[in-house]
Structure formats: C-alpha cells, structure tokens
Amino acid sequence: MKMFSAETYKQRREGLKKQLSSGIVLFMGNEEVGMNFKDNVYHFRQDSSFLYYFGIDVPGLVGIMDLDEGTEIIFGNELSIDDIVWTGPLPTIAELAANAGVSQTRPTTHIEEILKTAKAQQRTIHFLPPYRSVNKQKIQAWLEIHPEQQAQEASVELIKAVVAQREIKSEEELQEIDKAVNITSEMHLTAMKGAKPGLIESQLTGLVHGKAISGGGDLSFPIILTVNGQVLHNHYHGNTLKEGQMVLCDCGAEAPSHYAGDMTRTFPVGKQFTERQRELYQIVIDAHEAAVAALKPGVRFKDIHLLACKTLAEGLKGVGLMKGDVEEAVNQGAHTLFFQCGLGHMMGLDVHDMEDLGEQYVGYDESLKKSTEFGLKSLRLGKALQKGFVVTVEPGIYMIPELIDMWKSEGKYADFVNYDKVETYKDFGGIRVEEDFVITGNGADLLGTPVAKSVSEVEAVRASSF
Amino acid sequence: MKMFSAETYKQRREGLKKQLSSGIVLFMGNEEVGMNFKDNVYHFRQDSSFLYYFGIDVPGLVGIMDLDEGTEIIFGNELSIDDIVWTGPLPTIAELAANAGVSQTRPTTHIEEILKTAKAQQRTIHFLPPYRSVNKQKIQAWLEIHPEQQAQEASVELIKAVVAQREIKSEEELQEIDKAVNITSEMHLTAMKGAKPGLIESQLTGLVHGKAISGGGDLSFPIILTVNGQVLHNHYHGNTLKEGQMVLCDCGAEAPSHYAGDMTRTFPVGKQFTERQRELYQIVIDAHEAAVAALKPGVRFKDIHLLACKTLAEGLKGVGLMKGDVEEAVNQGAHTLFFQCGLGHMMGLDVHDMEDLGEQYVGYDESLKKSTEFGLKSLRLGKALQKGFVVTVEPGIYMIPELIDMWKSEGKYADFVNYDKVETYKDFGGIRVEEDFVITGNGADLLGTPVAKSVSEVEAVRASSF
Structure with a gap:
C-alpha cells in the first residue's frame, strides 16, 4: 500500500x-x-x-x-x-x-x-x-x-x-480520498452503462466489484446493487433486471492506502425513468442540492439533515404523498415514513469514519447528544462542521411496504401522510443519490470525478448504453 | 443460496x-x-x-x-x-x-x-x-x-x-461443484484473454474477481495472479505485466451453494512462451497428464504425487537442471528444490475440503501418516482414493531464489541438482497447471468446461487476444 x-x-x-x-x-x-x-x-x-x-x-x-x-x-x-x-x-x-x-x-x-x-x-x-x-x-x-x-x-x-x-483531513489525506472516489466514480459509471433488462443483479455487481479490485484496493463496504432500493442495506443480488424498474447502486472503493469512497446512483433499467420515478427522483435531487448548498464550517449537520428532510417533504406534498404543514410534518417526524435514515456521515480511512470509536464522539459532542427518535437515531453525524471534515450527502425516498402497512394501521402521522396515494407506491422501490464532500473555508468541494446525476444526464447515459 | x-x-x-x-x-x-x-x-x-x-x-x-x-x-x-x-x-x-x-x-x-x-x-x-x-x-x-x-x-x-x-460427493453435490468449476473456467479465460503488456496485475485481477461475483457466489479463496509465480501464496498485485514474463493465475469461484472450484493456468504476457518457458511448461503438463492418468479408486494419492514428482525430475534432467538417478533423486527429495508443495487436495464445500477438521483425518488415515519431510509435509492428501472423491491435480515448477541460494550454499542434493544451470533460472518465476477431478468407478472425470492448457492451445488464446 x-x-x-x-x-x-x-x-x-x-x-x-x-x-x-x-x-x-x-x-x-x-x-x-x-x-x-x-x-x-x-x-x-x-x-x-x-x-x-x-x-x-x-x-x-x-x-x-x-x-x-x-x-x-x-x-x-x-x-x-x-x-x-x-x-x-x-x-x-x-x-x-x-x-x-x-x-x-x-x-x-x-x-x-x-x-x-x-x-x-x-x-x-x-x-x-x-x-x-x-x-x-x-x-x-x-x-x-x-x-x-x-x-x-x-x-x-x-x-x-x-x-x-x-476528523480533520490533511491535504495528503484528501488526495488519497480523491483517488478512492475516482475509482468509486468508475464503478458507478460501469453500473449505469452495464445495466440492461434480463441481467441478474449479481452479473452487474461483478462488473462493479471488479472495478474496485482493478483500482488496486478493494471495496470500502459490501456493494448494494438492487432493484429493491427500499431495503436500505440490501446485499441480495439474485433479481433479474426488468424494464420499468430502477437500479439503486450504493458502492465504493478503497484506494490502496485504504481511504474510502462512497457514492450512490439510482437509474432506470430502461432508457428513461417512468413519470412517477422521474418526479420522486427530482425531489431527491432537490434535497441533495439544498443540503450541499448549506455545507460550511460552523453549521450543524443535523440542521442540514432537517433542511433536506423539509425539501423532501415539500416535494412529497407536491406530488400528493404528504399533506398539511411541511414544517410541522418534519418536526413531528412524518417524513420518516419515506426517509428513515440519516443524510450522511463522516468518511476517511473508514467509510463510516471512526464508527468503531463510537458515534457519540465522532458525530456528536457535549453540546449535541444523539436523538433516540426514529429517523434521527440513524443520523450518524449531527455536530457542527469544520474545515477538513469529509462527509457524504445522501438523501433518499424509500417505500417500505412493511412500514407503510404498520403506520397506516396505527394511524400514525395521518395528518401529514396521504396513505391512499402512498398505497399505490408500495411497489415503487427506493431512490438515493449520494456524493462525497470536503468542507472548505466557506463551503464544500465535491470529491472525485462527477458522475451523471440529473434526470437528463442519467437518461443520456442510459440511452447510449443500449 | x-x-x-x-x-x-x-x-x-x-x-x-x-x-x-x-x-x-x-x-x-x-x-x-x-x-x-x-x-x-x-x-x-x-x-x-x-x-x-x-x-x-x-x-x-x-x-x-x-x-x-x-x-x-x-x-x-x-x-x-x-x-x-x-x-x-x-x-x-x-x-x-x-x-x-x-x-x-x-x-x-x-x-x-x-x-x-x-x-x-x-x-x-x-x-x-x-x-x-x-x-x-x-x-x-x-x-x-x-x-x-x-x-x-x-x-x-x-x-x-x-x-x-x-469426502464422498453425491450426484447433486457434483452438479454444484461442476457449476463452481464452470465459473472458475470463465475466470481463467478472462485472465488469459485480458492480459497484455503494461497492465498492472490488480487491473487483471479485478476482471477475474468480477467474474466470480457475476456467477452469483464469491471467490473460493483469495486470487493469486502474479508474474512472480514462484511465490506460492502471492497476493500482491502491484506489478506491471511485461513482454517475456508469464502470468500465473490460481483462482476459483464458489457456486451460490458454496461448493468450490480451483484451477491454475500459467501463460505468457506476450503471444508466445519463450523457449525455456515452453520447455518447463511442457514438463509440468507431462507431470499433470501422468498424474491424471493414474487417478482411480484404491490408489494412494501420495503415490500419484510421487509419480508426478518423478515425471518432473525426468523432465528437469532432460533440460539439464537436474542430474543423476531420477528415482533416487525423488526418493531423497531433490526435486523439492523445484516443486516444494503437494500435488493436490480434496475439494468440496471448502477449496481445501474440511481443512478445518484436520489434515490427518481428511488426507491421511490409520495406514498412512503424514510425512514431516520438506515437500511431503505440504501434501494435503495422501490416502487411497475412493469413488466420489473430488481432488485437484496441480504440479508445478518454482524457481525460488532464496531457497536456491540456501541449498546451494549448503551443498544440498548436489548429486542431483545442476546448480550452475539453476543459477541462470533464478529470475524464471513459476509455473503451475491445475484442474479438478472426480474419482469414478475406474478412473477420473475432469470437472467443468476445459480451458486452454497445452502450449499450442494457450498460445492460440494469447495470439487471438492482441
């Protein structure tokens, strides 16, 4: 190494x-x-x-x-x-x-x-x-x-x-992380170009995994590559890709130095998103962009998480899946029916950097303790950002049938969730878009080579792959 | 699974x-x-x-x-x-x-x-x-x-x-092993077709590793893919392939059921073997074929190992690397300067089947204890074969500079080893050819799709890959 x-x-x-x-x-x-x-x-x-x-x-x-x-x-x-x-x-x-x-x-x-x-x-x-x-x-x-x-x-x-x-990455560390994210970008482009109807998930996963090894290191975590993106940590790769479905690919490489990359893309198996896929995909992109624009030293990552949640909730209200006062919905946690996890985490020598040392020390501090509420309890990073932090930003929308059934039957968040419409999305799957950033003096810089992300960019890659 | x-x-x-x-x-x-x-x-x-x-x-x-x-x-x-x-x-x-x-x-x-x-x-x-x-x-x-x-x-x-x-594989187990060896064959063909001067070993390893994952399982053991084939368990993949070198690739996949495959091929980085590579490669093939022809129930695998050793020693004498009485050379162990390990092992749910249970129970029995001599102490399987055993056959020739220097300075096996000529082979590397067999009623059947093996077959694949 x-x-x-x-x-x-x-x-x-x-x-x-x-x-x-x-x-x-x-x-x-x-x-x-x-x-x-x-x-x-x-x-x-x-x-x-x-x-x-x-x-x-x-x-x-x-x-x-x-x-x-x-x-x-x-x-x-x-x-x-x-x-x-x-x-x-x-x-x-x-x-x-x-x-x-x-x-x-x-x-x-x-x-x-x-x-x-x-x-x-x-x-x-x-x-x-x-x-x-x-x-x-x-x-x-x-x-x-x-x-x-x-x-x-x-x-x-x-x-x-x-x-x-x-937690503060030096210049030479950032160069290594950049290498890892570059290999990670190649993995994602391989998946986005290689998918086609009839392929088994494992066949595509092999191409992606191979890219990590070819980069001289290994995976930074087990590959998630699935048409069931609503399962957050899904390592089953036995489904056959079908026109009309989306592939959620969350993967990353380690550079030979063991610094990690970690990205997610979600793309259609066919050439284009369906109408409702495109709608929800755009909502995730909006949340992603709102969060990235807010990254800078001194801002609590928890507040950026909540900003992303509000952007998601506004979008979901726009398409009729949520309703009522967006601010209040997020305060009460109603959006967690669709976004059950956290906006991101530290990244460095570990993909979840220093997770072995304890999230209370890595992601929180004396002034901010970790919440125990559903949703926020899965937010690995809450504390104020500093120059030199490397973080992921990874909002998503996940339609988990078991959770929908349970909360609907309990009447949970009935003021904010339009369960009749949600019922029609139970086979939707999940969407996540994730990139890696270093916090700079007054904002944040994207790490690694950019990979197609907007609806039109993703559809262009898919169209050229048939 | x-x-x-x-x-x-x-x-x-x-x-x-x-x-x-x-x-x-x-x-x-x-x-x-x-x-x-x-x-x-x-x-x-x-x-x-x-x-x-x-x-x-x-x-x-x-x-x-x-x-x-x-x-x-x-x-x-x-x-x-x-x-x-x-x-x-x-x-x-x-x-x-x-x-x-x-x-x-x-x-x-x-x-x-x-x-x-x-x-x-x-x-x-x-x-x-x-x-x-x-x-x-x-x-x-x-x-x-x-x-x-x-x-x-x-x-x-x-x-x-x-x-x-x-140790006795059923029909349904043999079908699973065949699947694993088929994926393994694909891995080897990928390596043999994908190699070219200027590629880093890890780049080729990634393609091979990816094939295992695409098969729906994983590796059955860490990939050995190296221009330094004389290092028996070499997992360093940082060298750049150069014209004139050989690649030794020893790898295998598990089927989704976790049954293993395990094969080795050695091939030139260029289109053809050099003259001395071709000579030693042919000796390994001769030893491989002699061993395979001897596989049948009731024969001790240790005797087949010694038969392969004798074939190697004859060939090495033919090119002037060994000398003297071949039978006596093998009895004394002089061939172990070139072939330091065993001819093969059991294979099944584990690549070295049941190695966790102890070689004395898996590879030996009451009538045959494992030797402690250099060479034979690395023979994992010695006992008499039975119908339904699955075994690997993997003779090789390895020029290990450190071992050559040590034994030469000790004057070890001086009657059988032509050290002056061996000196000129210290940069040669290593060759191994390995396949998997099931013991039948009166012989043995090759498992999986055959992969180019003879000098002319291997050179044909290489020539078509440029």
Missing part, C-alpha cells in the same frame, strides 16, 4: 501525545480472519487507527506508546524460511517500523509482560474499543477485562484525542 | 447419527465479521459443516443434535421491525429450519443452559475444531474449555464421522 512519510506518522503520534496525560497507549493491529478454515482468509484489512498512526499494512502487529517514558514499540514476529517459500521475501518488522518512524521492535510474545507490569504498577493503559473478536480475546487475556466490559473500559480520553485528529 | 431438499439434510444427519454413539452434537454456524468496524462486514461465509448438515446460509445460528433423545434444534434470533427497515423481510428461523427438516427452534440465549445442563450430567458434547475466534470464545464460555485446548477437546469421533460423509 501507499504509505505517507515516516515524518507524517511521527507528527500524528506527537499530536496525539500532546492531548494525553500519562500511561501507555495500546494500538491493536488486525489479524487475518479465516473464512471457512484458518488459512483461507478474507482480504486483510488493517485497523484504521493503526494505519493512521503507523501506516503498516501487515497482520498480527501491536503498537504501544509509553507517554511517560516517551518510547514507541512495534510488536510482531519475523518470517522463517518456510514462510518465505510461501509468501516470498517480505520486509522485516524493523524495516516496517522504520518506515513509520518507530525505532524499537519486539516479538509479539513480549507485549503481555509489558502490559501486566504496567498494570501491576497501576499505570493507565489506554485502548480503543475493540471490534474484532480476536482482539477482544487478547485484551481480555492481557488486561483481565471481560469481553462485555471492553467498550466501557476503553479510554474516552484516547477516543476523543484520536477523533480530534482523524 | 441454492439449498438441497429437506430430505437431503435429514438423510445426512441420519447418516451421521448412525456413526456416533451418544451425547450432544454441537454445530457452530459462523457470524458476520467486521472489517474495520462492527457493521462493515466481510461477505458472509457460513461454516461448511453447518451448510452440509443444515444448509442454512444465515449468520448467528447454532445447531444441536441430541443423539440420546433424538431431538434436533436450531438456535437463532428473529428480526425486529427496525431490522426489517434495513434488511427487508426475511424468512423466520422456524421457516429456515423447516427447509432443513428441523422442526424445533429456540432463541440463541437458550443454548448455554442446555449445554451447561448436559455438561453437569457428564454427557459428551461433540464439537468440531473451531477456527473463528468468536466461536472459540463461545465454546470457552459454554463448555469452560480454554481456547488453547479446543483443538484437542474437539471430538475425534465426530470429526471422523463427518469426514466419512463429506
């Missing part, structure tokens, strides 16, 4: 140290995971915070920073000649560590004693919340913390310090 | 019960694994024995069979309406279990009490060796077995019974 210079990693670690008081900071690298047996592994994905502070894209490593003694150590095991027959010659742990500006390395077995000694001396051991089972097990063994307690025992001081650094 | 009939799964479980005496049989299904945070998951891969006995391709399930009471239970948790918004409506656990012919289901939380009660009554709890960290943790909690002890505590009686069933 592309690493930054040793100086970059040193500066990041220095920046982290300045925010922390004392103790030992423990960074758990990831290990290989066997799919159906130990040695048949998924593609390796290093932990993102480990990548951010050390950049070493190799399994089985642990990094520590001793805040009081000022030492930094990478723990890992060297290859034997038997390994080299299978894997070829690889850099030593010391060489890998040197690339990250770390001069001390030790075998993996040494970590346990160092941590147990520190614990016996009642020193603080800062660690981030583990999400991989094997790292939970290690922390349990080393620090004698029960797996169920690990999220609570993770260091809030460390989490906040890491978030404060990682 | 495609499941077989409930009757098939019932028969398999009945067949298993007949081989076991008493106690409870515990089958651990797999869970989702987060890549870089909990909810950003790798593609789900169910445990293969769970698939074999229950066929349910859903995460988070556990199955038990009580041998004494005759009961069978699937443990799993139902979806809430909140889940349905994100995942769409899915079958209930009871419906999934019914498809597998299991009538009892319970919430996941009930399993612990059942197992603890059984343990308190000193009943035997049979389980297979866990390979996923989270299942190790569960078994540790439920049965109070330390993670390090789990391989030893696994039930040898159960392992042997499962191997006895799974």
Whole structure:
C-alpha cells in the first residue's frame, strides 16, 4: 500500500501525545480472519487507527506508546524460511517500523509482560474499543477485562484525542480520498452503462466489484446493487433486471492506502425513468442540492439533515404523498415514513469514519447528544462542521411496504401522510443519490470525478448504453 | 443460496447419527465479521459443516443434535421491525429450519443452559475444531474449555464421522461443484484473454474477481495472479505485466451453494512462451497428464504425487537442471528444490475440503501418516482414493531464489541438482497447471468446461487476444 512519510506518522503520534496525560497507549493491529478454515482468509484489512498512526499494512502487529517514558514499540514476529517459500521475501518488522518512524521492535510474545507490569504498577493503559473478536480475546487475556466490559473500559480520553485528529483531513489525506472516489466514480459509471433488462443483479455487481479490485484496493463496504432500493442495506443480488424498474447502486472503493469512497446512483433499467420515478427522483435531487448548498464550517449537520428532510417533504406534498404543514410534518417526524435514515456521515480511512470509536464522539459532542427518535437515531453525524471534515450527502425516498402497512394501521402521522396515494407506491422501490464532500473555508468541494446525476444526464447515459 | 431438499439434510444427519454413539452434537454456524468496524462486514461465509448438515446460509445460528433423545434444534434470533427497515423481510428461523427438516427452534440465549445442563450430567458434547475466534470464545464460555485446548477437546469421533460423509460427493453435490468449476473456467479465460503488456496485475485481477461475483457466489479463496509465480501464496498485485514474463493465475469461484472450484493456468504476457518457458511448461503438463492418468479408486494419492514428482525430475534432467538417478533423486527429495508443495487436495464445500477438521483425518488415515519431510509435509492428501472423491491435480515448477541460494550454499542434493544451470533460472518465476477431478468407478472425470492448457492451445488464446 501507499504509505505517507515516516515524518507524517511521527507528527500524528506527537499530536496525539500532546492531548494525553500519562500511561501507555495500546494500538491493536488486525489479524487475518479465516473464512471457512484458518488459512483461507478474507482480504486483510488493517485497523484504521493503526494505519493512521503507523501506516503498516501487515497482520498480527501491536503498537504501544509509553507517554511517560516517551518510547514507541512495534510488536510482531519475523518470517522463517518456510514462510518465505510461501509468501516470498517480505520486509522485516524493523524495516516496517522504520518506515513509520518507530525505532524499537519486539516479538509479539513480549507485549503481555509489558502490559501486566504496567498494570501491576497501576499505570493507565489506554485502548480503543475493540471490534474484532480476536482482539477482544487478547485484551481480555492481557488486561483481565471481560469481553462485555471492553467498550466501557476503553479510554474516552484516547477516543476523543484520536477523533480530534482523524476528523480533520490533511491535504495528503484528501488526495488519497480523491483517488478512492475516482475509482468509486468508475464503478458507478460501469453500473449505469452495464445495466440492461434480463441481467441478474449479481452479473452487474461483478462488473462493479471488479472495478474496485482493478483500482488496486478493494471495496470500502459490501456493494448494494438492487432493484429493491427500499431495503436500505440490501446485499441480495439474485433479481433479474426488468424494464420499468430502477437500479439503486450504493458502492465504493478503497484506494490502496485504504481511504474510502462512497457514492450512490439510482437509474432506470430502461432508457428513461417512468413519470412517477422521474418526479420522486427530482425531489431527491432537490434535497441533495439544498443540503450541499448549506455545507460550511460552523453549521450543524443535523440542521442540514432537517433542511433536506423539509425539501423532501415539500416535494412529497407536491406530488400528493404528504399533506398539511411541511414544517410541522418534519418536526413531528412524518417524513420518516419515506426517509428513515440519516443524510450522511463522516468518511476517511473508514467509510463510516471512526464508527468503531463510537458515534457519540465522532458525530456528536457535549453540546449535541444523539436523538433516540426514529429517523434521527440513524443520523450518524449531527455536530457542527469544520474545515477538513469529509462527509457524504445522501438523501433518499424509500417505500417500505412493511412500514407503510404498520403506520397506516396505527394511524400514525395521518395528518401529514396521504396513505391512499402512498398505497399505490408500495411497489415503487427506493431512490438515493449520494456524493462525497470536503468542507472548505466557506463551503464544500465535491470529491472525485462527477458522475451523471440529473434526470437528463442519467437518461443520456442510459440511452447510449443500449 | 441454492439449498438441497429437506430430505437431503435429514438423510445426512441420519447418516451421521448412525456413526456416533451418544451425547450432544454441537454445530457452530459462523457470524458476520467486521472489517474495520462492527457493521462493515466481510461477505458472509457460513461454516461448511453447518451448510452440509443444515444448509442454512444465515449468520448467528447454532445447531444441536441430541443423539440420546433424538431431538434436533436450531438456535437463532428473529428480526425486529427496525431490522426489517434495513434488511427487508426475511424468512423466520422456524421457516429456515423447516427447509432443513428441523422442526424445533429456540432463541440463541437458550443454548448455554442446555449445554451447561448436559455438561453437569457428564454427557459428551461433540464439537468440531473451531477456527473463528468468536466461536472459540463461545465454546470457552459454554463448555469452560480454554481456547488453547479446543483443538484437542474437539471430538475425534465426530470429526471422523463427518469426514466419512463429506469426502464422498453425491450426484447433486457434483452438479454444484461442476457449476463452481464452470465459473472458475470463465475466470481463467478472462485472465488469459485480458492480459497484455503494461497492465498492472490488480487491473487483471479485478476482471477475474468480477467474474466470480457475476456467477452469483464469491471467490473460493483469495486470487493469486502474479508474474512472480514462484511465490506460492502471492497476493500482491502491484506489478506491471511485461513482454517475456508469464502470468500465473490460481483462482476459483464458489457456486451460490458454496461448493468450490480451483484451477491454475500459467501463460505468457506476450503471444508466445519463450523457449525455456515452453520447455518447463511442457514438463509440468507431462507431470499433470501422468498424474491424471493414474487417478482411480484404491490408489494412494501420495503415490500419484510421487509419480508426478518423478515425471518432473525426468523432465528437469532432460533440460539439464537436474542430474543423476531420477528415482533416487525423488526418493531423497531433490526435486523439492523445484516443486516444494503437494500435488493436490480434496475439494468440496471448502477449496481445501474440511481443512478445518484436520489434515490427518481428511488426507491421511490409520495406514498412512503424514510425512514431516520438506515437500511431503505440504501434501494435503495422501490416502487411497475412493469413488466420489473430488481432488485437484496441480504440479508445478518454482524457481525460488532464496531457497536456491540456501541449498546451494549448503551443498544440498548436489548429486542431483545442476546448480550452475539453476543459477541462470533464478529470475524464471513459476509455473503451475491445475484442474479438478472426480474419482469414478475406474478412473477420473475432469470437472467443468476445459480451458486452454497445452502450449499450442494457450498460445492460440494469447495470439487471438492482441
């Protein structure tokens, strides 16, 4: 993978140290995971915070920073000649560590004693919340913390310090994100050009997935490519595309550096949208544009989310699916029948950046706690934007038959929802349009190569693909 | 995924019960694994024995069979309406279990009490060796077995019974394997047609990977596609293809049913092999054909491996890379400088079928223990073949500079290796040719659509791709 210079990693670690008081900071690298047996592994994905502070894209490593003694150590095991027959010659742990500006390395077995000694001396051991089972097990063994307690025992001081650094993207990070979004753009153009009636979703998904691999990295998250766009996280790819349907494709690549892209396009299987598809598609575009125009430092993303919701509700009222006072409808949450999720999220080394560290720290702050209401509880980012944040904007309209049936039978939001008309949209599917932006000094810039988005642009691509 | 009939799964479980005496049989299904945070998951891969006995391709399930009471239970948790918004409506656990012919289901939380009660009554709890960290943790909690002890505590009686069933493929299994190998053939043809000087390995890998996804399943193992074929498990895809080099592509797809394919082709980046590439390629083909001709019930695969080794050694002597008595050279292991691994392995629901159950049970038996010698210790299958076995045949020649340097400096096999000539091959790379076969009553049948293999066939495909 592309690493930054040793100086970059040193500066990041220095920046982290300045925010922390004392103790030992423990960074758990990831290990290989066997799919159906130990040695048949998924593609390796290093932990993102480990990548951010050390950049070493190799399994089985642990990094520590001793805040009081000022030492930094990478723990890992060297290859034997038997390994080299299978894997070829690889850099030593010391060489890998040197690339990250770390001069001390030790075998993996040494970590346990160092941590147990520190614990016996009642020193603080800062660690981030583990999400991989094997790292939970290690922390349990080393620090004698029960797996169920690990999220609570993770260091809030460390989490906040890491978030404060990682949420502001540097120029060299933005270049990597741009590469990832460019590959992502290619994936979307491939889907939009490759669709045709009679194709199975998986056939099209293969072309899209292949583009990510050809870009030198991998997927940044599992591909959603479906004629049932109303299912928000739909990974079933067995349907046959039919004229009259829409394909919702939500996918993204990682650059070789592991920075992520994440975009969504929705397009007709045929050459053109149907009339009612075009109407609702335009409403989503309007909400998207309203939100993008509002992106700038100091504005709460929650307010931009609500602005998009109001734009959606106005449009839905315009076509007779909603009714009554739009402001009040959104205040009460009536639009969540059609838009059940959030407007967007942070993006960086993770597609949902730093989601492992906790949304309360990444997307919210002391002045704004996350809501528990339906709709807002799925908004991953609420706090005020800052220059250097990278965010997605992804409004949508989703006709979920089970939710419509349930709320209709409960008479929920009956003042704002025209259920008789909604009934006729139960087979409609879903629409989402998503792009990635970096917050600038006074607004936001689109990341990556633009992909056809307006009704006319999308229909032009589709028409030229037959 | 495609499941077989409930009757098939019932028969398999009945067949298993007949081989076991008493106690409870515990089958651990797999869970989702987060890549870089909990909810950003790798593609789900169910445990293969769970698939074999229950066929349910859903995460988070556990199955038990009580041998004494005759009961069978699937443990799993139902979806809430909140889940349905994100995942769409899915079958209930009871419906999934019914498809597998299991009538009892319970919430996941009930399993612990059942197992603890059984343990308190000193009943035997049979389980297979866990390979996923989270299942190790569960078994540790439920049965109070330390993670390090789990391989030893696994039930040898159960392992042997499962191997006895799974190693003999039924007609309906062979149809699924054939589908997987057909997709695999397409992947290879894509690589062979798509290569050209100037392409980066990852660009070609993307096309190949995409074919697997388009087939409706996924990869059966990580793709090896490299100009450095001498590195046996090479997953680096960053080199640029150059005229004069060869591409070694070892890849395979899973059918949607999760049965695997696994093939290797080696072809020139240009239109033709160079003279010395063609010479060594033909030696590998000769070894491949000798091995295939020897496949039949009752013959030990170890003997076929040694036959292939002898054919390789004869060919290598013919071009002056080896010397002396060929029989003696192979007896002493001198050919392992060029062919460091095994001739092949079992294939089925796993690409290395049942590797999680232990090679000593899958590839060997009471009458034949696995060797610890270099070369033979990497032979995964040694025992006598039976009708219904599915095996790969994959001889190769690999010029590993580090190994050549080491053995030359040690004077190892100096009577059989012409090191002066070998020195001139240190930049040669590697060649492997691999196909999949089912053992029939009196021989073996090739699985899947044949792909260009002979020198002239491969060169014809390459010539037509420019």
